Amino acid sequence: MTPSVGRSVPRPDADPKVRGTAVYGVDFEIAGTMFASLVRSPVAAGRVVGLDTTAAAAMPGVRAVITPDQAPAHRSGLGLSDQPLFASPYISYEGEPLAGVVANTLENARQAARAVLVDIEEVPAIADVGAALADGARFIHTDWASFTPVPGLPDWRRYGNVCGELISDPGGVDEAFELADLVIEDRFEAGRQYQAYLEPKSASAVYESGRYTIHVSHQYPFNVRDRTARALGVRPSDIRVVGHHIGGGFGARLDVSLEPYAGLFARLIGAPVKLVNDRVEDMLSCNSRESAVIKVRSGVTRDGRIVAREYLCDMDSGAYATDTVFLISIPMFVAGSVYQVGPTRVVARAVYTNTAPSGAFRGVSGTYLYFALERHTDNLARAIGMDRRDFRMRNLMTDGQSMLNGQVLSDAGILETAFDAVEEMAPWASLGVGPNRGVGIAATVWLTNPAPGQVTLKLNEDGTLGVITAATENGSGAVAMGVRQIAADELGVDPSDVILTMPDTDGQGFDAGSQGSRTTHIVGRAVREAGADLRRQIVEAGAQLLEESTEDIEITDGMVRVKGRPHRRLSLADLAKGAMFRRGPLAATGSYATPIPKYDPESATGMLFPTFPTPTYHVHVAEVEVDPHTGQVTVLRYLVAQEVGRAINPQGILGQIQGGVAQGIGHALYETLEVGADGRYRQRSLEAYRMPIAPDVPRVEAALLEHPDEAGPYGAKGTAEPPIVPVAAAIANAIADATGGSINRVPITPEDVLEALDGAQDQIRGEEE
Amino acid sequence: MKLSFNVNQRDVTVDVDGAEPLLHVLRERLKLTGTKQGCDEGECGACTVLVDGRPVDSCILPAGVVAGRQIRTVESLAGPDGQLAAIQQSFVDRFAIQCGFCTPGFLMTLTALLEENPRPEETEIRGALSGNLCRCTGYSTIVDAALAATGDDQ
Ligand code: FES
Numbered sequence: 010m011t012p013s014v015g016r017s018v019p020r021p022d023a024d025p026k027v028r029g030t031a032v033y034g035v036d037f038e039i040a041g042t043m044f045a046s047l048v049r050s051p052v053a054a055g056r057v058v059g060l061d062t063t064a065a066a067a068m069p070g071v072r073a074v075i076t077p078d079q080a081p082a083h084r085s086g087l088g089l090s091d092q093p094l095f096a097s098p099y100i101s102y103e104g105e106p107l108a109g110v111v112a113n114t115l116e117n118a119r120q121a122a123r124a125v126l127v128d129i130e131e132v133p134a135i136a137d138v139g140a141a142l143a144d145g146a147r148f149i150h151t152d153w154a155s156f157t158p159v160p161g162l163p164d165w166r167r168y169g170n171v172c173g174e175l176i177s178d179p180g181g182v183d184e185a186f187e188l189a190d191l192v193i194e195d196r197f198e199a200g201r202q203y204q205a206y207l208e209p210k211s212a213s214a215v216y217e218s219g220r221y222t223i224h225v226s227h228q229y230p231f232n233v234r235d236r237t238a239r240a241l242g243v244r245p246s247d248i249r250v251v252g253h254h255i256g257g258g259f260g261a262r263l264d265v266s267l268e269p270y271a272g273l274f275a276r277l278i279g280a281p282v283k284l285v286n287d288r289v290e291d292m293l294s295c296n297s298r299e300s301a302v303i304k305v306r307s308g309v310t311r312d313g314r315i316v317a318r319e320y321l322c323d324m325d326s327g328a329y330a331t332d333t334v335f336l337i338s339i340p341m342f343v344a345g346s347v348y349q350v351g352p353t354r355v356v357a358r359a360v361y362t363n364t365a366p367s368g369a370f371r372g373v374s375g376t377y378l379y380f381a382l383e384r385h386t387d388n389l390a391r392a393i394g395m396d397r398r399d400f401r402m403r404n405l406m407t408d409g410q411s412m413l414n415g416q417v418l419s420d421a422g423i424l425e426t427a428f429d430a431v432e433e434m435a436p437w438a439s440l441g442v443g444p445n446r447g448v449g450i451a452a453t454v455w456l457t458n459p460a461p462g463q464v465t466l467k468l469n470e471d472g473t474l475g476v477i478t479a480a481t482e483n484g485s486g487a488v489a490m491g492v493r494q495i496a497a498d499e500l501g502v503d504p505s506d507v508i509l510t511m512p513d514t515d516g517q518g519f520d521a522g523s524q525g526s527r528t529t530h531i532v533g534r535a536v537r538e539a540g541a542d543l544r545r546q547i548v549e550a551g552a553q554l555l556e557e558s559t560e561d562i563e564i565t566d567g568m569v570r571v572k573g574r575p576h577r578r579l580s581l582a583d584l585a586k587g588a589m590f591r592r593g594p595l596a597a598t599g600s601y602a603t604p605i606p607k608y609d610p611e612s613a614t615g616m617l618f619p620t621f622p623t624p625t626y627h628v629h630v631a632e633v634e635v636d637p638h639t640g641q642v643t644v645l646r647y648l649v650a651q652e653v654g655r656a657i658n659p660q661g662i663l664g665q666i667q668g669g670v671a672q673g674i675g676h677a678l679y680e681t682l683e684v685g686a687d688g689r690y691r692q693r694s695l696e697a698y699r700m701p702i703a704p705d706v707p708r709v710e711a712a713l714l715e716h717p718d719e720a721g722p723y724g725a726k727g728t729a730e731p732p733i734v735p736v737a738a739a740i741a742n743a744i745a746d747a748t749g750g751s752i753n754r755v756p757i758t759p760e761d762v763l764e765a766l767d768g769a770q771d772q773i774r775g776e777e778e
Numbered sequence: 779m780k781l782s783f784n785v786n787q788r789d790v791t792v793d794v795d796g797a798e799p800l801l802h803v804l805r806e807r808l809k810l811t812g813t814k815q816g817c818d819e820g821e822c823g824a825c826t827v828l829v830d831g832r833p834v835d836s837c838i839l840p841a842g843v844v845a846g847r848q849i850r851t852v853e854s855l856a857g858p859d860g861q862l863a864a865i866q867q868s869f870v871d872r873f874a875i876q877c878g879f880c881t882p883g884f885l886m887t888l889t890a891l892l893e894e895n896p897r898p899e900e901t902e903i904r905g906a907l908s909g910n911l912c913r914c915t916g917y918s919t920i921v922d923a924a925l926a927a928t929g930d931d932q
């Protein structure tokens with residue numbers, strides 16, 4: 010049997026997905042279910058002074074109207090316990106749940122939810138980070154000081170509207186700036202980006218025998234378990250989460266959303282309950298990628314060295330702390346990981362505003378942090394009159410250098426290989442030539458999420474291999490391709506004889522979900538651990554059944570054989586059947602978590618996300634054309650060199666690259682949730698929220714660079730998240746090159762392009778005068 | 779009101795509310811859940827079905843409009859023996875599916891395109907797909923699958 014690792018084996022879930030038989034979370038219904046809808050706040054800030062449910066309760070089909078007094082009053086959260094289930098009485102964002110309605114149909118529940126009369130005393134919203142940080146700004150949460158971290162997490166520096174702050178100031182930064190020939194300072198802004206998975210969020214729950222069972226399409230079922238338990242004030246083991254096909258997530262399905270409400274309502278009414286977001290409430294309430302403001306200042310020498318740097322970032326956390334208190338560590342990795350820098354100060358803050366809590370979106374914060382870094386890098390090169398690529402090559406990190414957290418990048422030399430790889434695909438000098446054309450280049454270092462996972466492999470009596478894991482197939486193929494192919498090779502069986510389970514937190518060991526490209530690396534490694542154990546058991550059973558000693562037994566091509574006597578053999582099916590009543594069923598469990606790399610805990614304060622484990626290296630090149638009349642941007646060519654460790658399924662990875670680049674193009678050119686002065690989003694439907702469509706996205710040209718990782722299964726590192734990370738940077742640099750102007754925010758609108766062209770004209774005129 | 783039409787070669791009569799969208803009738807009353815609801819506002823194309831051979835967003839089409847007409851949904855594509863249609867097989871072979879939530883809509887749009895124009899160019903394919911959002915794939919593999927189904931990719 011040819012090994013399946015390294016081959017582009019089609020995915021097994023493609024068949025039900027093309028037939029329309031795949032059951033997604035939103036399709037799933039518990040028999041006898043009722044439907045619920047949340048009453049959501051129409052304003053961004055205020056106080057609920059009255060809630061009249063009389064009319065709603067009398068609407069057709071209504072079973073119950075759930076009010077805040079029926080819900081636990083405590084706050085809970087992902088890192089900081091600051092979020093109540095219902096705003097009561099203080100409203101902190103538009104779309105915040107105020108009450109719920111349960112009815113016999115979804116339509117009836119939604120209609121009745123609209124009939125709940127809420128009396129609100131509105132107050133002016135704090136719509137952005139600037140307003141939240143202004144002197145004398147109202148505190149979004151007057152009782153912020155009483156909030157506590159979730160159990161197990163030590164508290165960190167928080168004050169007023171700042172819910173988290175990272176400071177890394179190693180000393181010597183100001184002195185190092187003195188040594189620079191030139192100091193360049195830039196300010197950048199990034200808009201909010203909605204994950205816009207095609208399947209709206211939903212949750213179904215039933216309460217039986219004192220336990221909640223929750224059905225959902227979710228990237229991280231064990232987090233649904235833990236977060237729902239904390240929200241409802243019960244034990245994690247009181248919650249069972251069952252996963253279904255996932256219609257996209259991109260990070261938005263890592264934290265809870267509707268699940269605690271489904272559980273609570275099911276308990277309160279004594280019947281199963283299902284909630285489904287309509288698209289508008291999904292957009293309004295989604296944990297979108299946070300907007301941010303970044304300031305970068307660097308000192309350079311005339312010969313092209315970066316000798317000092319300051320990197321400041323304020324992230325808009327929205328009304329609750331959610332992910333941003335972790336994400337404020339990431340500027341530290343971005344500011345000093347791709348290029349060698351002198352002493353560097355990093356200050357990053359997570360800031361409350363009266364907007365929907367932001368959260369994880371593929372490439373968490375890295376997309377805009379690298380946009381800022383790489384735009385700034387272009388500006389540094391220009392300022393000293395050096396070619397942008399040469400300047401980068403001159404400052405590239407190499408093997409054995411350390412990031413700002415003290416973590417050593419033993420293989421950073423791969424960056425140079427990646428620069429060479431894109432050069433081979435299309436020489437830098439040949440791109441962006443001609444009027445209104447430009448080329449941009451961006452390099453990044455990204456991590457593979459280290460969080461734990463577990464797999465049980467069982468040899469079925471028909472010789473097929475069961476893979477029992479709570480790892481989630483969010484569409485990326487990490488389970489359907491990565492885990493499945495790695496498992497097949499453990500016993501030399503065909504991938505079609507590998508049977509994958511759907512997640513169930515009662516039946517499977519812990520898994521940290523599809524985040525940070527961890528699944529193939531972590532779960533694949535757990536498969537290898539389990540495989541070694543299962544093979545040992547198979548050899549023992551084979552020795553018993555074939556009456557040989559274990560040293561003489563081998564497993565080849567899905568058969569158990571006596572070495573040197575190939576006719577003395579058993580199929581895996583016969584072995585499994587034979588072993589069953591002699592020694593019991595054959596199964597083995599493997600677990601894995603990446604050991605946390607060595608780092609310097611003194612390198613920063615407020616560092617809740619202290620390392621970048623299993624780093625991978627990336628270089629992207631974009632060639633664009635701008636229309637000088639309309640400001641429209643066309644991406645002509647897009648090149649990617651991506652280091653992957655080892656490609657388990659090359660087509661699968663190329664699919665992640667193409668999809669990640671498309672999302673990055675959306676981030677760079679179109680997508681934004683703008684917040685009005687009233688704290689409400691301006692884009693309120695998919696019509697207004699412009700996403701890339703088929704004619705917008707070029708065919709990405711990609712090279713996969715293999716540098717097998719010692720710890721990874723067959724050397725595999727994380728691959729699915731990083732393709733989005735450098736895109737905004739590469740495209741922005743290309744547009745700046747095409748226009749000759751400055752591009753300081755994403756998304757880059759046609760107006761920004763025209764302005765950049767005008768600015769460049771003015772500059773030329775100025776120089777001519 | 780009573781509404782009769784033909785869906786996937788089967789005549790059906792269902793009770794519908796006045797303004798009920800076709801998507802709701804298909805999913806809730808006829809249990810044809812292969813057609814997906816992504817937005818309910820005519821923007822994502824996940825709900826695309828064919829009405830007399832033309833692709834429409836069934837979420838914004840009042841069901842009454844389809845009285846007496848022929849509807850085709852994703853469930854109709856595979857043959858009676860279960861064999862996948864060429865465009866479905868092409869999606870599987872070309873890795874055109876990730877999460878798959880958009881897939882039924884893309885398949886129906888492409889089925890209509892290929893019936894009208896069996897050899898579309900890439901730009902025509904991309905143009906025809908402008909009403910279908912895919913958040914996962916970045917479209918290229920879907921375009922490849924369509925080209926492969928025309929036999930023009932060799
Ligand atoms: S559900 Fe009909 S277009 Fe989105």
Ligand code: FES
Nearest residue numbers: 877878912913914
């Ligand atoms: S495959 Fe997920 S939206 Fe298209």
